[in-house]
Amino acid sequence: xxxxxxxxxxxxxxxxxxxxxxxxxxxxxxxxxxxxxxxxxxxxxxxxxxxxxxxxxxxxxxxxxxxxxxxxxxxxxxxxxxxxxxxxxxxxxxxxxxxxxxxxxxxxxxxxxxxxxxxxxxxxxxxxxxxxxxxxxxxxxxxxxxxxxxxxxxxxxxxxxxxxxxxxxxxxxxxxxxxxxxxxxxxxxxxxxxxxxxxxxxxxxxxxxxxxxxxxxxxxxxxxxxxxxxxxxxxxxxxxxxxxxxxxxxxxxxxxxxxxxxxxxxxxxxxxxxxxxxxxxxxxxxxxxxxxxxxxxxxxxxxxxxxxxxxxxxxxxxxx
Numbered sequence: 167x168x169x170x171x172x173x174x175x176x177x178x179x180x181x182x183x184x185x186x187x188x189x190x191x192x193x194x195x196x197x198x199x200x201x202x203x204x205x206x207x208x209x210x211x212x213x214x215x216x217x218x219x220x221x222x223x224x225x226x227x228x229x230x231x232x233x234x235x236x237x238x239x240x241x242x243x244x245x246x247x248x249x250x251x252x253x254x255x256x257x258x259x260x261x262x263x264x265x266x267x268x269x270x271x272x273x274x275x276x277x278x279x280x281x282x283x284x285x286x287x288x289x290x291x292x293x294x295x296x297x298x299x300x301x302x303x304x305x306x307x308x309x310x311x312x313x314x315x316x317x318x319x320x321x322x323x324x325x326x327x328x329x330x331x332x333x334x335x336x337x338x339x340x341x342x343x344x345x346x347x348x349x350x351x352x353x354x355x356x357x358x359x360x361x362x363x364x365x366x367x368x369x370x371x372x373x374x375x376x377x378x379x380x381x382x383x384x385x386x387x388x389x390x391x392x393x394x395x396x397x398x399x400x401x402x403x404x405x406x407x408x409x410x411x412x413x414x415x416x417x418x419x420x421x422x423x424x425x426x427x428x429x430x431x432x433x434x435x436x437x438x439x440x441x442x443x444x445x446x447x448x449x450x451x452x453x454x455x456x457x458x459x460x461x462x463x464x465x466x467x468x469x470x471x472x473x474x475x476x477x478x479x480x481x482x483x484x485x486x
Contacts, residue, residue, distance in 0.1 A: 169216065169224045171247065171447040173240040173419060175457050177406050178297065178339065178371065179273055181419070183240035184449060185225065185264070186247030187254040188215040194250050194279045196313035197301075199345060199379035201452050202248065208315035209253065210279065212286075218256040222263060229267040242295070243268060246275035247449050253280070258289040265292060273297060279318050281326030287333050295337045298327060300365075302349045303357045311348050327365045340367035341406075342399075344374045344392070346385040359398045370403040372396060376456060377473070422446075423463075426454055427477060430464055434474040 169186050176182040192215055196205035229237045243264055245251040251274065254260075264272055271294035278298030280286045290296060300323065302308050308320035331338060342358060344350045349358070362370050372395070375386040389405070396403045425444060429435060435443070437451045446454070455475055458464045466475050 167224060167228065169221055170228045171450045173238060174450050174453040175419065176242070176244070176453065178341075179244060179295075180241030182242050182244040182246075182273070183228075183238050183270070184247050184447065185221075185243060185245050185251075185260065186216075186447060186449075187221065187245060187251040187257065187260065188247075188249040190248040190448065192249035192253060193277070194253065194315045194318060195277050196380070197277075198311060198313065198381040199343060199375045199384035201377050201379060202448050204380050205249075205313075208313065210315040210318055212253050212255050212280070214255045215253060216256070218259050221256055221260055225260070225263060225267065237268070240270050242273045243270045244273045244275055245293075246273075247447060250277055250279070252276055252286050252290075257286075261289070261292050271295065277312075278327055278330075279314065279323055281330045282322050283326075284329075287326075287330055290330075291334065293336055295339060296330070296334065297339045297341060297371075298330075299341050299343065300324070300327065300358070300361065301343050301345075302354060303361045304349075304354060307349050307354065311345060324361050324365070331366050337369070338365075338367040339369040339371055340365060341371045341373055344372070344387045345383075346387050347383075350387050350391065355395055355398055359400075362399055368402065370399045371406050372399070372403060373406045377452065423454060423458060426458065427463060430475055431477045434467075434476040436472050436474055440475075 171184045171186060173181040173183045191202060191205045192209065193205045194208055194210045196208050231237060245260065251257065261272065273295045274290055274293045275297050278300060301311055303320050303324055305320050308314065340362065372392045374392065375384050392405045396405060426440060429440065429443060437455060440446060441448055441451050455464065459466065463477065464475050465478050466473050
């Protein structure tokens, strides 16, 4: 499978089956905290980056397997993965097809930058939950933190989300990711809270940097800081829970976790090493590694600018 990946444990969606609609790092932003690396040339122009025929063949094969196996039963089917899914013009056909193939609710994980386009808003009306991002409303911070494609602005992002809320009947879970020293000062927090009151999302999910991003300047804020500012965002605000509370009791996931542990017990690996060795998608690998690290099964260290994962001494015996 090149387009379908998982199910994987998700901080916000439980067990999530991912549908990847664009090639790696095809995105309208080049966020400094992105765990997938740099976006070489951020784009805001929509195209069929992965052809509809290829997407349709793979998702039909997944949900109507011919080998006698049962189709996946995730908590959510998530349009996400290697970049910004709303860039793909095949989006409405993908949504319609998934609705016929599975009863699982459909989620869209998006940076929200294209909702200023009425056509994009019309294409997501049948999605159950939209999870957009809004890290800042200040143009200078937007350029420093999110590094957008030409023509995109923080003001335009907010306007698009306001229009989305007016037209969309499903739930909107708005994520704000805080980076220390960039969007965590009191004035910006107040501006973000004001924007949230205008957007009126069903949930406001406060988050911070979890793993090394594109730049070392992407540093996390503390959990205590998030607790302190949560009341500013009102009763719908929550701090994203850890992976440790996500359900992982399905056999396919446990087997992938065991395979990763067995691999790391033999030698330290980077996330890229594991992707190539085990045939995993980048987003899938990151979620699995974060889950194992939060459970204390693995640890990481940096060597010559690269993050390596390994099994601590005395751990991982069950993986062999």
